[in-house]
Amino acid sequence: MNPVIRQRAPFRWDGIEVEPYKREGTHFRDVSRQVLFGAEAGLACELRYFEVDCGGHSTLERHEHVHAIVILRGAGRVLVGTQIYDVEPFDLVRVPPQTWHQLRADPEHPLGFLCLVDAKRDAPSRPTKEQLEALRTTPELATFIKT
Amino acid sequence: MNPVIRQRAPFRWDGIEVEPYKREGTHFRDVSRQVLFGAEAGLACELRYFEVDCGGHSTLERHEHVHAIVILRGAGRVLVGTQIYDVEPFDLVRVPPQTWHQLRADPEHPLGFLCLVDAKRDAPSRPTKEQLEALRTTPELATFIKT
Secondary structure (H helix, E strand, C coil): CCCEECEEECCEECCCCCEECCCCCCCCEEEEEEEEECHHHCCCEEEEEEEEEEEEECCCEECCCCEEEEEEEECEEEEECCEEEEECCCCEEEECCCCCEEEEECCCCCEEEEEEEECCCCCCECCCHHHHHHHCCCHHHHHHCCC | CCCEECEEECCEECCCCCEECCCCCCCCEEEEEEEEECHHHCCCEEEEEEEEEEEEECCCEECCCCEEEEEEEECEEEEECCEEEEECCCCEEEECCCCCEEEEECCCCCEEEEEEEECCCCCCECCCHHHHHHHCCCHHHHHHCCC
8 A cells, every 4th residue: 555645636536446335225326435544554443535416415324333524525414313414624523323314415516525434333224114204203304314 | 522513713623622732842843633533432543633834843753553644734745654755635644553754844834634543552652863863864864854
């Protein structure tokens, strides 16, 4: 691994592959993933860069592991638990364990962010029909949530 | 801990203290530290933001733990091992175990960067007089290194 990896275009790095966010599913839209520091870096965490295109969204999910997020590009909104927050570059977001979360890019801006996770972590789970109905009883969430 | 911590001024965050880089010493110059995600965040790593003012430098040191660095602001140069690299925003730097490293800001630009480390990590060590002499046999390093 070269000690220095240069940004070769905005938010694209030499030798780092732009991957799909997830292998399959229809519960997200227009999201890419780049692993900046993965298992090979020798840390107990992994640092990934995700980018949600204009109008896109990540999966609504929760898990035991924590997300530590640093917004780097564009603008959007983030659901954490039952609150929705506007975010912009260099805002920080922490998603606590077992807390529903979803990130949405603005219609006219992408949303790019670093997401730090433990290398050893559990798989996410998506809401059941009943959990989704419960979340949607809050009108603001009903209009925000994409599934 | 609030799920969202806003940037309130450039590279300054709500409720995050701007601390000295180290408690004491004359082996660094004009460096500040902000812990963005510390032990309380519940991750196996900690994410800190360091800023080296114009012309300043971090300590020349090495340790067993890895540094994963994302440059966020300004411009500068980084020594990793026996190589010096120019860096600018969004370049990535990995410092392998037991590798000498030092970061210097340009004379007219600060150098701000995220530095990711394992929460459980060893203490850094500085070069002995003999190690320093060995590093300084490389002319480029002799002019770069600040102690």
